[in-house]
Amino acid sequence: MDIKLEPLLEFCDVTKQFVDKTAISKLSIQLYPGMVVGLLGQNGAGKSTLMRCALGIIEPSCGKITTLGEPVQQLSSEAKTQIGYVPQQPFGYEGFSISRALELHRSFYPEWDIELEQEWLQRFDLDIKQQVQRLSVGQRQSLALIMAMAYRPKLLILDEPVASLDPIARRAFMSDLFELAIESGSAVLFSSHITSDLERVASHLALMREGELILFKEMDSVREEVKLLTLAEGEVLEGDIRVLNRLGNKVLVDNFCAAQYPEIKSEPMNLEQLFMALHQ
Numbered sequence: 001m002d003i004k005l006e007p008l009l010e011f012c013d014v015t016k017q018f019v020d021k022t023a024i025s026k027l028s029i030q031l032y033p034g035m036v037v038g039l040l041g042q043n044g045a046g047k048s049t050l051m052r053c054a055l056g057i058i059e060p061s062c063g064k065i066t067t068l069g070e071p072v073q074q075l076s077s078e079a080k081t082q083i084g085y086v087p088q089q090p091f092g093y094e095g096f097s098i099s100r101a102l103e104l105h106r107s108f109y110p111e112w113d114i115e116l117e118q119e120w121l122q123r124f125d126l127d128i129k130q131q132v133q134r135l136s137v138g139q140r141q142s143l144a145l146i147m148a149m150a151y152r153p154k155l156l157i158l159d160e161p162v163a164s165l166d167p168i169a170r171r172a173f174m175s176d177l178f179e180l181a182i183e184s185g186s187a188v189l190f191s192s193h194i195t196s197d198l199e200r201v202a203s204h205l206a207l208m209r210e211g212e213l214i215l216f217k218e219m220d221s222v223r224e225e226v227k228l229l230t231l232a233e234g235e236v237l238e239g240d241i242r243v244l245n246r247l248g249n250k251v252l253v254d255n256f257c258a259a260q261y262p263e264i265k266s267e268p269m270n271l272e273q274l275f276m277a278l279h280q
């Protein structure tokens with residue numbers, strides 16, 4: 001059977017201009033079911049702005065955004081219950097116990113999976129009798145993640161979701177994230193400065209620099225086609241190769257095919273090295 005998938009999130013030539021700053025510039029991207037997209041970029045690159053636009057929290061200056069098949073500024077309440085979001089600084093439910101907070105939160109989501117909730121409470125070692133305002137930053141983040149994911153949203157948007165989690169909680173959460181996307185046919189967009197996490201779980205990398213999306217491709221293709229090349233004097237690159245940055249006689253390129261240029265020295269890079277080479 002030929003199943004044509006519709007994107008769960010689509011940006012078409014989107015720009016977001018604040019008074020004196022272009023936070024997003026002519027950005028186009030499509031997220032399909034099963035994609036776990038890791039969003040990487042320096043502080044101020046525009047990651048949070050992109051996410052907030054995707055949710056309709058802020059309006060783009062121009063361009064078109066479609067979220068779960070609907071124009072983002074007119075999202076139906078049904079679509080809203082299929083989106084999960086954890087902002088950089090989760091807030092809310094002060095004055096409630098975890099148990100009561102979850103009870104209230106659950107009532108908004110018909111698809112809430114109580115078993116998943118219980119499993120994650122255990123995994124994050126949260127005591128449901130504890131008051132939300134007394135939770136540590138990491139515990140608060142864990143609770144926010146449970147609240148955003150226990151109803152298996154179709155679209156999950158996480159702004160640095162694991163920054164305050166310890167390595168054990170982080171690792172567990174990250175592997176679950178991937179499973180959730182595959183099992184539920186969801187799409188996940190998450191930002192993180194922890195490149196090793198991104199490398200481990202993301203199916204796709206979205207790389208932003210100063211408001212522009214300069215790379216969006218499958219992680220395996222990033223490993224194969226994004227290279228730091230050492231060029232001999234006068235050497236010219238041809239074809240589809242795209243130069244991302246120049247560092248003296250070295251160039252960081254995309255769309256490189258080693259078989260096509262056997263004479264050019266290319267260095268394999270992990271994501272952290274790629275990030276450094278891009279911003280030097």
Ligand SMILES: Nc1ncnc2c1ncn2[C@@H]1O[C@H](COP(=O)(O)OP(=O)(O)OP(=O)(O)O)[C@@H](O)[C@H]1O
Nearest residue numbers: 018019021023041042043044045046047048049050
């Ligand atoms: N409400 C706003 N008014 C004016 N400028 C803003 C506003 N929100 C964001 N900006 C600016 O837009 C740019 C992008 O900000 P954004 O928060 O999207 O970056 P980011 O990539 O998420 O950064 P970080 O990694 O530090 O969280 C920054 O220069 C920021 O100062």
